[in-house]
Amino acid sequence: MFYTVGEAAKILGVAPSTLRYYDKEGLLPFVERSESGLRMFKESDMDWLKLIGCLKATGMPIKGIRRFIECAREGDGTIGERLKILEAQRESVKNQISELERHLKMIDYKVWYYKTAQSLGSTSAMESYKTQGSQD
Amino acid sequence: MFYTVGEAAKILGVAPSTLRYYDKEGLLPFVERSESGLRMFKESDMDWLKLIGCLKATGMPIKGIRRFIECAREGDGTIGERLKILEAQRESVKNQISELERHLKMIDYKVWYYKTAQSLGSTSAMESYKTQGSQD
DNA sequence: TATTGACTTAAAGTATAGTTTAACTTATAT
DNA sequence: ATATAAGTTAAACTATACTTTAAGTCAATA
Numbered sequence: 001m002f003y004t005v006g007e008a009a010k011i012l013g014v015a016p017s018t019l020r021y022y023d024k025e026g027l028l029p030f031v032e033r034s035e036s037g038l039r040m041f042k043e044s045d046m047d048w049l050k051l052i053g054c055l056k057a058t059g060m061p062i063k064g065i066r067r068f069i070e071c072a073r074e075g076d077g078t079i080g081e082r083l084k085i086l087e088a089q090r091e092s093v094k095n096q097i098s099e100l101e102r103h104l105k106m107i108d109y110k111v112w113y114y115k116t117a118q119s120l121g122s123t124s125a126m127e128s129y130k131t132q133g134s135q136d
Numbered sequence: 137m138f139y140t141v142g143e144a145a146k147i148l149g150v151a152p153s154t155l156r157y158y159d160k161e162g163l164l165p166f167v168e169r170s171e172s173g174l175r176m177f178k179e180s181d182m183d184w185l186k187l188i189g190c191l192k193a194t195g196m197p198i199k200g201i202r203r204f205i206e207c208a209r210e211g212d213g214t215i216g217e218r219l220k221i222l223e224a225q226r227e228s229v230k231n232q233i234s235e236l237e238r239h240l241k242m243i244d245y246k247v248w249y250y251k252t253a254q255s256l257g258s259t260s261a262m263e264s265y266k267t268q269g270s271q272d
Numbered sequence: 273t274a275t276t277g278a279c280t281t282a283a284a285g286t287a288t289a290g291t292t293t294a295a296c297t298t299a300t301a302t
Numbered sequence: 303a304t305a306t307a308a309g310t311t312a313a314a315c316t317a318t319a320c321t322t323t324a325a326g327t328c329a330a331t332a
């Protein structure tokens with residue numbers, strides 16, 4: 001029915017200390033404790049942690065995630081704010097993808113450059129290919 | 137013909153202190169100095185800095201970038217290593233994009249969830265829609 | 273019941289990537 | 303010539319996100 005912090009950490013692929021840190025930072029107010037103070041992670045807590053992982057992996061800082069969690073605890077009055085946060089994050093992720101695709105093009109070019117240089121035996125033999133933004 | 141550190145920083149959209157930090161970390165061994173010790177950035181240095189910016193933006197740590205720069209200084213014997221570094225970085229970027237696209241799907245779902253909840257006036261009214269991985 | 277492994281907290285430590293400060297020098301404009 | 307804006311360094315400071323340590327408690331097993 002419940003997972004300990006170690007079990008939850010294993011399932012999520014993070015260190016137990018990371019979950020304790022998140023708790024300390026106010027990211028896990030929903031996790032209940034046993035009478036003796038041990039954390040008890042429910043299935044729904046794991047769902048929250050997956051969302052936290054998603055927001056974290058897409059670059060939202062701990063404080064931003066905490067705000068979202070706080071909103072959820074505050075109830076229906078914050079649906080608008082939660083929506084705004086998620087829509088902003090969606091735009092951010094789209095921009096991150098665009099940026100990475102742009103950088104990927106440059107890396108692809110460099111890979112081509114070095115492959116050709118390798119076949120020619122030197123980078124100086126590449127002089128004739130050189131255009132903008134290319135060097136060794 | 138040459139840019140000062142402030143001019144170079146402005147063109148690249150970074151702080152002058154960032155360029156000095158990169159220099160200290162061995163990322164800019166190609167930047168020459170005036171007789172009095174001022175950095176003089178050439179056009180080709182700016183090209184290097186754009187590549188450094190690309191590698192940094194795609195998650196390569198400073199030490200990794202330094203290794204690449206060192207290779208380039210060592211000459212044609214390191215073409216193979218430079219190619220390996222760039223091919224690994226290309227794979228890394230592709231994985232980052234895939235991960236972001238995966239996360240984007242979850243965020244898209246959450247945006248839909250809150251939009252619907254907003255129109256219904258509450259998240260509890262969403263019960264009937266709930267499937268895996270969804271909570272407030 | 274005693275041991276062992278996992279849990280608890282607070283506080284200190286680590287890693288990465290810069291930024292800021294202090295004291296000083298150089299370059300440009302009046 | 304001189305003020306000022308921007309350059310120089312080393313060293314200290316900041317931010318973020320954890321991780322590790324220390325001292326102690328809890329839970330399961332032989």
